[in-house]
């Protein structure tokens with residue numbers, strides 16, 4: 085898919101801007117804090133209806149304005165699709181082909197993106213919540229129903245936590261039937277999410293392992309393990325078996341949950357583990373191995389999306405090229421040259437592959453204004 089153009093109104097530090105993109109590579113050049121990342125963020129938000137760096141949508145609206153808007157024209161093999169996202173203090177509205185979509189699950193997935201930002205280099209080393217967010221965002225764009233299930237899960241989790249908190253304070257037996265109902269609801273959703281996540285990790289593994297071997301010049305074997313807080317999920321495990329596993333596990337922790345006043349098991353406490361040559365990269369890996377792993381995951385996602393939805397996603401590279409050594413950079417750029425529309429931000433083109441720059445449109449970004457492309 086190709087993003088032909090974008091129009092921003094009151095988005096971050098952009099008052100208004102319209103940009104027509106190159107179908108191959110677009111480079112955004114500028115000093116720090118001028119609006120380069122904001123521009124990639126706008127593309128990401130247009131695709132995912134959520135930012136990659138804040139969960140507070142109000143931060144996306146230009147200061148002292150009431151609303152912000154992002155419009156884009158996306159070219160897919162099925163035709164051109166106008167997309168629109170309006171942010172206001174009351175919430176957000178999304179439109180596809182000028183028609184408002186009531187549910188985000190009907191919107192997310194129309195435009196696919198893979199973002200690689202400096203914080204992704206932390207995917208391996210950072211906290212489990214970052215890895216859960218990665219899983220949620222990636223499954224959401226290939227299986228929109230996942231977004232619906234996840235938001236239902238979060239609602240039930242919130243209610244169940246409130247009930248457990250109350251039970252831990254009051255030790256009231258009268259709440260037992262309510263807890264049983266909520267546990268059943270939570271288990272249905274937890275099993276569904278775990279099943280989908282496990283299937284996603286199986287696909288991710290298929291693409292990431294060969295990529296990692298290639299970037300490490302055949303020296304490293306990657307393994308990705310889904311670590312469930314409740315069930316030992318096995319290859320090809322049926323949904324009903326995962327559900328049974330949750331029922332047993334919740335039975336075991338019931339008293340502890342009431343003591344602690346919170347839900348102790350479920351997808352919100354799961355994690356991913358990465359092994360390189362059999363050792364945990366998070367604990368034992370060098371910084372280079374951790375970076376290679378993060379890059380392998382991102383490259384794998386591109387192929388995974390192509391395989392699942394039939395078209396390559398847009399690739400957003402926020403100031404990461406200079407973070408990768410020449411070999412990793414060349415690998416990244418060579419693999420997708422001409423196949424994937426790429427958007428790159430940088431303060432300086434010195435560290436960037438010159439062959440790539442030859443085919444790119446370069447834009448200059450200063451104080452929320454974008455100059456015409458320089459060839």
Ligand SMILES: Nc1ncnc2c1ncn2[C@@H]1O[C@H](COP(=O)(O)OP(=O)(O)OP(=O)(O)O)[C@@H](O)[C@H]1O
Pocket residue numbers: 095096097098114115116117118119120121122123143144145146147403429431
């Ligand atoms: N809601 C907002 N309204 C107006 N300006 C904002 C808003 N949010 C952020 N900014 C401004 O946007 C600028 C940051 O832009 P951005 O994050 O895109 O930087 P950048 O060009 O990518 O720089 P760097 O190379 O340092 O990452 C800052 O000047 C910040 O004050």
